[in-house]
Amino acid sequence: MRASMLGVGCVVAVVSVLSAQRAPRVAESGPVRHLVYIATPGDNGTDNQSGIVVLDADKDFSFIKRIPYDLPASKMPGPKVSGITASLPLQMLYVTVDGYMTAFDLATDKIAWTFTGESAPVAHTRGAASGCCERPWTLPDGKTLLVGSSYNGWWYYMDGATGKILDKLPVPEAPVAHNLVVSADGKLGILASMSSPKNGKAGAAIVDVPNRKVLGYMTFSEMVRPLTMTHDARLVYVNVNDLIGFEIGDIKTGKKLKRVELPGGAWKGKGYSHGIGMTPDESEIWIADPVDGVWQVWDNPGDGLNPVYNASKTIKPTQGVAHSWIAMTNDGKLAFLGDSSVVDVKKHKEIAVMKDEFSRPIVHTEKVLYLTFRDGKLIETNNQFAVGDAKAYAARRAAGVD
Secondary structure: OOOOOOOOOEEEEEOOOOOOEEOOOOOOOOOEEEEEEEEEOOHHHOOOOOEEEEEEOOOOOEEEEEEOOOOOHHHOOOOOEEEEEEEOOOOEEEEEEOOEEEEEEOOOOEEEEEEEEEOOOOOOOOOOOOOEEEEEEEOOOOOEEEEEEOOOOEEEEEEOOOOOEEEEEEOOOOOOEEEEEEOOOOOEEEEEEOOOHHHOOOOEEEEEOOOOEEEEEEOOOOOEEEEEEOOOOOEEEEEEOOOOEEEEEEOOOOEEEEEEEOOOOOOOOOOOOOOEEEOOOOOEEEEEEOOOOEEEEEEOOOOOOOOEEOHHHOEOOOOOOOOOOEEEOOOOOEEEEOOOEEEEOOOOEEEEEOEOOOOOEOOOOOOEEEEEEEOOEEEEEOOOOOOOOHHHHHHHHHOOOO
């Protein structure tokens, strides 16, 4: 089913020089630091930010530094950021924007390489003429990246050390690459597309990641927005246009199983959810509700097919719900929302607002990672999507929690 596209030219400029990733346990030495990396700017530069803002999660999310993109003044604040990921073995951070992708050496904060996309402009109806880049994902080896083209009909396999393109996977039935989730073992990926069934196109491609092969496609009621997945790559939960809530898909069959709407229906015709995640133990599903300015929560018992809305767990961020997104720490204690809020997951309560060096809330915090360091070395990273975790799920079931 895969047709190689390596004949298309690419340009990588090199500067001299997992699912969640955790380093093997070694003898402990220096203290551990937990830092939050936020790639800016957001949509249309409306947050008045540029660069990567770094906050200290151990000290009330206080400002530490801003890593610049080394842009000339004429190009500030830079293109909208589309994604962020990191690599433990390579000790690198990757940021994708409309037009190119940049790798940063975490030891020096310097740019290691920049991938500027195709050597000639590509046909496109939105996104960048360079063909680069949407969401990135670090595969389990920590050295290979799966990266969306810029709203186009392929995905890149990339060498994380050099930015060299290893392969390109065409997805013609899901031709507007945008979001993705990959199973913890790196075997299965759901590559979502901003394409509509109204135009005869699928919402997502189901991919054999190691063999770089499309296994099939999934179609939901409308265009797929953010998504999340169970730890065993059995179910995918997606936001779609015109719905406060989510739809559930069976990954093995490629079929939509259920539509779950926010009770009441007062939201209909007023907006849709653009933000979804589950706690690592898969006991809760969180959904952005921009109509009511809150995050809604469903309890997720049993096999995950029958979520139950729980109004008592609703979260109302002080900064509202507009630039919706969610990521969680690997231990499931903290959630980072796209409108600058940090939430205590167990208490369903905002505990901090992420701010810059001028004490201004960082309006767009969609592209955020929670990174753990020891002796200046990255030893653990979450990912940009709040997905299920096998160990957390097993612990929950062992404890008899449904």
